[in-house]
Amino acid sequence: MKIKVAVFFGGESVEHEVSIISAKQAMEALDQDKYEIIPIYISKSRDFYCGEELRDLSQYKDMKALLTKVPQVTLVKRDQKVFIEPVKKGLFTKPINTIDIAIPVVHGTNGEDGTLQGYLEMLKLPYAGCDVISAAVGQDKVVMKHILENSNIPMTPWFWLYAHEFETRKEEYIKKASDLGYPLVLKPACLGSSVGIVIAHNEEEFVAGIDETGSFDFKVVVEKMVPNLREINASVLGSCFSAQVGELEEVAKNDEILSYKDKYQGGSKSTKDTSGSKGMASTSRIVPAAVSEDETVKIKELALEVFKVLGSSGVCRIDFMMNGETHDIMVNEINTIPGSLAFYLWSPVGIDFTKLMDELVKIALDRHRRKEKMTFSYDTNLLENYSESGSKGSKGAKR
Ligand SMILES: Nc1ncnc2c1ncn2[C@@H]1O[C@H](COP(=O)(O)OP(=O)(O)O)[C@@H](O)[C@H]1O
Ligand SMILES: [Mg+2]
Structure with a gap:
């Protein structure tokens, strides 16, 4: 059947x-x-x-x-x-x-x-894919960054704030922003596809940007803008038990940032569009990314590490930012359900889309089986001994 x-x-x-x-x-x-x-x-x-x-x-x-x-x-x-x-x-x-x-x-x-x-x-x-907590963590850039920071994953310097607290703590945040150094990138914590992202080149744009980005989320991430940005993405497939990394891609952009238009509406007019009709994104992508062997190894290692520390599962895409001048490599974010399931990063390493779907099913069933075997509860006679009048707040209370 x-x-x-x-x-x-x-x-x-x-x-x-x-x-x-x-x-x-x-x-x-x-x-x-x-x-x-x-x-x-x-x-x-x-x-x-x-x-x-x-x-x-x-x-x-x-x-x-x-x-x-x-x-x-x-x-x-x-x-x-x-x-x-x-x-x-x-x-x-x-x-x-x-x-x-x-x-x-x-x-x-x-x-x-x-x-x-x-x-x-x-x-x-x-x-298939990430479980509740890793999916949630992957979606909230603030929580995700805290975890990555804790695992010493390289990222562009950043801080975050609640948009509704900006007015009352304005001076503090303006100082933080200028300490970070303009230009800055403001992002809603939990959105995607570049929606609500603002670049602030100075204090005035920063103040206006908080208002704009804050209309998409309570939490705003403020990041130092990476100069001459190159964007390299890696896909990881597996779980905490075993994972592998696919081919790397480099994506091209038209504007200062990779916009929604770039991503989906063919905004880019790159000379080398290898995506063809594959993938929903009309982003111009170069697969494999034209980075050195050492850089490839480093990015792949970091991708596996990010996947692991965030507790991911299934097929994810981990996006990197490379400083075009210094070639410093930083992790930008994880996409736990990437567009087109990032299949185009797997076919070059011999895993076609059909096999990728098979793997997703296999990983999902494996997690389910493993979870079924785990002990989540044990039988007690707590209720048998519980009396409404006496023990409330003592033995019956959750500790
Ligand atoms: N610190 C940064 N420096 C330069 N460009 C950035 C920075 N952060 C984001 N961008 C640009 O904005 C785009 C969207 O940001 P990202 O963090 O990936 O958010 P989303 O979840 O909306 O995709 C990136 O693909 C990149 O082009
Ligand atoms: Mg992104």
Whole structure:
């Protein structure tokens, strides 16, 4: 019997459309002889839909019409199984299907940040990619940077602040900013795709930038801008038990930073676009990145280290920044569900997209099995001995 694989995509983040494309690619890559592929689309209002039409990209041009063709569904756990059931039920409504394993291909908020993973955990469903905590950590640049700093991973100097505290602590932050040295890059802590990122060349732009970036997140990351930036990305596949790193890519940008447009709308007019029709991103990329052998080794080692210290799993993309003058290498961020699942960094090392999907399924099942074997609770007779009147706050209290 085929393994029933549900691919979750969409979601309410700024990367909604990107996710639809990544998921379509992932579903096409999954081996149809081994897997029954079930698309589960998450709308911007967090409703789930299931149906074959969701695999056809042209249907998304008229979203309203599409959502009348496919039923809204909910997941129900019953008898150790997870069922996909229609939300609107009649007397004789049957479940639409069951799921053996989930593959989240949702970028950004409520998909890549641990929320969907938490939902799948509650259903006891094996799922591909990072678990709750590593997904959450990967999404929050402030938390991620603290962990990386703690593991002595090289990064550009930075600090962070709560946007709502800026007015009352203005002088302190302005001093911190000038100590770091302009130009600075301001980023919302938990967004992606370059949305809400501002470059501040001076104090005035810094003050205005906090206002702008702070409209996307409570937390704002302030970073020293890397001069003559070169961006090199590495993909890591595996888990804390074993992991490997794929080919490196260098991405080109048009503006001061790699913008949303560069990433997805063909903003770059690079002379050497090796991406072709592969990958949803129309970013101009050079694979393998034109860096020295030593630099390649260093970047790959760092990528594996980042993957490990952040507790990652599945296929991730770790993005590096290289100072074009000094060739200093710094880690920028991790993408725990990268666009197109970074498949184009695996084919050059002999792992095609279909094999990559196989690996994701294998890693997910392995984690599930290992977790099932672990002890999360033990039987006690706490409630047997508990009396409402007496022991409250003493023996009954959680310590
Ligand atoms: N410290 C920096 N110096 C120079 N450019 C930067 C810096 N940080 C980010 N950028 C530019 O902004 C882009 C987006 O930043 P990133 O941290 O990757 O956020 P996102 O999660 O939105 O992708 C990067 O790809 C790069 O082009
Ligand atoms: Mg990025």
